[in-house]
Amino acid sequence: MSRFLLAIALLAPATAMAAPGGVPELPPYQMRAAQPAGDRLQPGRDPRAVFEHSCGYCHLAGGMGTNLLTKQMMMIKRPPSDGLLTNRRDLTANYVKAVVRGGKGAMPAQTRVDLTDAELNAVAAYLAQKPAKGKK
Numbered sequence: 001m002s003r004f005l006l007a008i009a010l011l012a013p014a015t016a017m018a019a020p021g022g023v024p025e026l027p028p029y030q031m032r033a034a035q036p037a038g039d040r041l042q043p044g045r046d047p048r049a050v051f052e053h054s055c056g057y058c059h060l061a062g063g064m065g066t067n068l069l070t071k072q073m074m075m076i077k078r079p080p081s082d083g084l085l086t087n088r089r090d091l092t093a094n095y096v097k098a099v100v101r102g103g104k105g106a107m108p109a110q111t112r113v114d115l116t117d118a119e120l121n122a123v124a125a126y127l128a129q130k131p132a133k134g135k136k
Contacts, residue, residue, distance in 0.1 A: 047126035
């Protein structure tokens, strides 16, 4: 009986802190996007959808990867918007692939189970496709 009362006492503050009207929606970086349709081992899947599914929980707005990169960008006098990988104009496909497979800083290396070679090629091309600032 005392365990039951202890459990209720521990849960009571959490219940009192719940938002009015129910549970608030999670921010986008905490919601993993749906896996895009198609064979993970074959090219041709939507690269943006692959990025959002496989990388978004860290690299969408508010994610830990974005927050860390934003801090780094600001330290080297670059705009905070460069913390979002999709805003970067200095990424090459080879660099993206090297960081994804080898890891960097707080980012762990991603295996071929996490992100297949076809998916990595799509994401790398997606992030590297933007022309450098001032060039078109």
